[in-house]
Amino acid sequence: MxxxxxxxxxxxxxxxxxxxxxxxxxxxxxxxxxxxxxxxxxxxxxxxxxxxxxxxxxxxxxxxxxxxxxxxxxxxxxxxxxxxxxxxxxxxxxxxxxxxxxxxxxxxxxxxxxxxxxxxxxxxxxxxxxxxxxxxxxxxxxxxxxxxxxxxxxxxxxxxxxxxxxxxxxxxxxxxxxxxxxxxxxxxxxxxxxxxxxxxxxxxxCERPRLPKQPVYGINDWYFAYGNNSQKFINEFTKAMSEFAASGNKPFSVIDDGWEQADDFSKHNEKFEDMAKMAGEIKVMGMRPGLWTRPLIARLDTPKSRLAPTIKNRDDVKSPILDPSIQENIEQIKHNISLYRQWGYEMVKHDFSSWDIFGRWGMQMGKDLTQPGWHFADQTKTNAEIILNMYRAIRESAGNMYLIGCNTMSHLSAGLFELNRIGDDTSGKEWERTRKMGVNTLAYRLPQNNTFYAADGDCVGITKDVAWHRTKQWLQLVAQSGSPLFISADPSFLNAEHKVAIRRAFAEAAKPQPVGEPLDWMETNQPTKWKLDGKVVTFDWS
Structure with missing residues (x-):
């Protein structure tokens, strides 16, 4: 030898x-x-x-x-x-x-x-x-x-x-x-x-993942509207993007933050006429309606006894937070999720719950998950048990709606939510943020795609603020990766080349595909060489 x-x-x-x-x-x-x-x-x-x-x-x-x-x-x-x-x-x-x-x-x-x-x-x-x-x-x-x-x-x-x-x-x-x-x-x-x-x-x-019946793709208004939306705006956006829909598998139109009253996610604000009517209008245009929500935000009139304890040194708290260990709060969350289903929405994206519970983002959970020295109203349950109880309540009240967990505990989301946002926000304004968060996220969490849930690497923002030669590569990677594709495109910016690329991306994302594999993921944390649908594709993320 x-x-x-x-x-x-x-x-x-x-x-x-x-x-x-x-x-x-x-x-x-x-x-x-x-x-x-x-x-x-x-x-x-x-x-x-x-x-x-x-x-x-x-x-x-x-x-x-x-x-x-x-x-x-x-x-x-x-x-x-x-x-x-x-x-x-x-x-x-x-x-x-x-x-x-x-x-x-x-x-x-x-x-x-x-x-x-x-x-x-x-x-x-x-x-x-x-x-x-x-x-x-x-x-x-x-x-x-x-x-x-x-x-x-x-x-x-x-x-x-x-x-x-x-x-x-x-x-x-x-x-x-x-x-x-x-x-x-x-x-x-x-x-x-x-x-x-x-x-x-x-x-x-994860022995029993809960997965979508078909590949999920569609649109989301956040990365060019950033909350400046309305019922008229969503109608125009959905209509403009509906022409790119693939046949046989309808895309989603997800209404992101901006529709709700400031402290009440069971009511719309003055920019929206009627949320049930909005869902119906999206369906008429050939898309499936989706809605963003933040389940743990408390109404301003919520009794103090139902609020989560104040976490020392926590910043950016503009609204009171519900204590998820209190059953009355769980019932309120269930009511809201059930309401969205009654309005006719087919997908709900629920956000911010880990931040609202722990007062920290995942990247800040170093020495401790949260600031020491406080506890929930029910101290007989662990954080994981309290979170799982809330997740299961959301699942139960959602019925046959798809759920996207965003800022949710990954290992506790698996088996309960069809989709999970696997990385921090990409951007419709800063390419560096999309490159850092998006490419890295897909590379190292695609093994969770269709094993834990459908792994959502976040939106492809198509705007005037990011060079198209960069965006189109991110679009190709997501569309051919076998993971969900959501496009956040400013219709007023789209030209003929953009439209051809979007139509192709929707057609690819609408059909089942092998999960993409980063081939150089051990050499760089933003892999450039990928195996997509059996072919080796090289990207330039610079």
Whole structure:
């Protein structure tokens, strides 16, 4: 055997051998992670290690039980007296052979995802992929878990932290046992590259995604109107764009922010005559009506007892926020979502809930998810449980309407919403923002497309403020990526070339396509070389 082939083979065998030290195969061939070497808990402000007794770890009244389920390891938590902030599972595992690590984000991504050198100080929300040039290993938790989870990678350990806080303080579990999370793991198969492994792993984490019946595409007015809309404006915009619709699969016309009364999302403002009439007019023009909303905004006359606590150092709060742990508020949210369905809307985009709950964007959730020192009215539920209860209520009241989660917790959205906005806002004014947020988002979250939900990389803004030679590349990427396409085009700006490109993009986005694959995603965090519908396409994002 040639020495260089032996070295390559040895590298592959080494990775598989090291992986097998932290996992084991069941009788059914499923790979499960071993019980952790250490379990820690955080209460009263300090982390302390629990003592092991069989498959249980306990101390100071806190008990963590690890159970082997059919295809995962379940973590069950009891803390009848202590206000519990978190649980940490630690495995002694040599990660040095993995030169590149890919993490996810709490909610949307912010142009900062990528395969990076291992960093012990960086949290990897929900799941983490480790790559050594030959093999890719994945560690994660199943979607819909009752805690907010993140992974930490150090040279000699891998750790999973389950955040059990309610607001910024420990949860009061009382006598109930919390099923915190289900841990899953995988190693790449023969001939499977890192993108394919990550995609397959997403399927393992989300066993029952809720997906649209047909590919979703259409228009949204935000990135050229920016809230300066009206019923007349939406009619003219929809009519102008309806000529580009593909046959057989109708596009959506989504009315973004600007239709509602300032503090009441059950009423329209003076710019709109009638929201039910508006939905009907969109349908007559051959499109499917959609509507933007912000579920946790409170009316100004809402009793203070129903409002979320004030979060210290929080800025940009122009309206009071509902406390999502109070059932009366959940009923109000359900009422509004049901109302949109009664008006005739077929899609609802609900926004801002993570910001409204935590007072921070995902990129600000470094040391803590939120400012410490406050809690919801119901402190007996974790943040994840409170969020899931709200998401499930929205799902229930939506009926057969499609839902787009925006600024929603990704891992808690999967299986409940047909679509999820996977990245921060692109722009109809600044190309640099679209390049940073849009391209990066699609590259590293497309493995979630049609495995968690239909992954919405945000709109293609076609305006006079961004050079067309740049915009048309972003349009092509989204349209051919197999993910939802929404165009935000100023009709007064469109020329013959724009119209031909939009018609082609709509035709492509309206049909099922293979999910696009970034081919150089390990070399750059804004990949230029993509495999789209079986062909290699190179872009110039400069």
């Amino acid at each position: 040639l020495r260089r082939n032996f070295i390559k083979l040895s590298s592959t065998v080494l990775a598989a051998t090291l992986y097998s030290r932290i996992t084991y195969a069941t009788a059914g061939g499923v790979q499960l992670v071993n019980d952790p070497d250490e379990v820690w808990a955080m209460a009263d402000g300090d982390w302390f290690m629990l003592k092991r007794r069989g498959n249980e770890f306990s101390d100071k009244g806190i008990t963590i039980e690890i159970k082997s389920n059919s295809n995962s390891k379940g973590v069950y938590i009891q803390s009848p007296t202590a206000d519990l902030k978190g649980v940490r599972l630690v495995w002694k595992y040599q990660t040095r052979q993995y030169g590149k690590v890919l993490g996810d984000h709490w909610e949307r991504s912010y142009g900062d995802l990528g395969w990076k050198a291992p960093d012990a100080d960086t949290k990897k929300p929900w799941y983490v992929m480790l790559h050594d040039d030959k093999q890719t290993a994945g560690f994660g938790v199943k979607t819909g878990c009752s805690t907010i989870c993140w992974w930490g990678i150090k040279p000699d350990t891998i750790a999973l932290t389950l955040d059990t806080q309610s607001g910024g303080e420990g949860v009061k579990l009382g006598n109930r046992k919390l099923h915190g999370a289900d841990i899953v793991t995988t190693m790449s198969r023969a001939g499977e590259n890192a993108f394919a492994t990550t995609t397959r792993f997403c399927k393992m984490m």
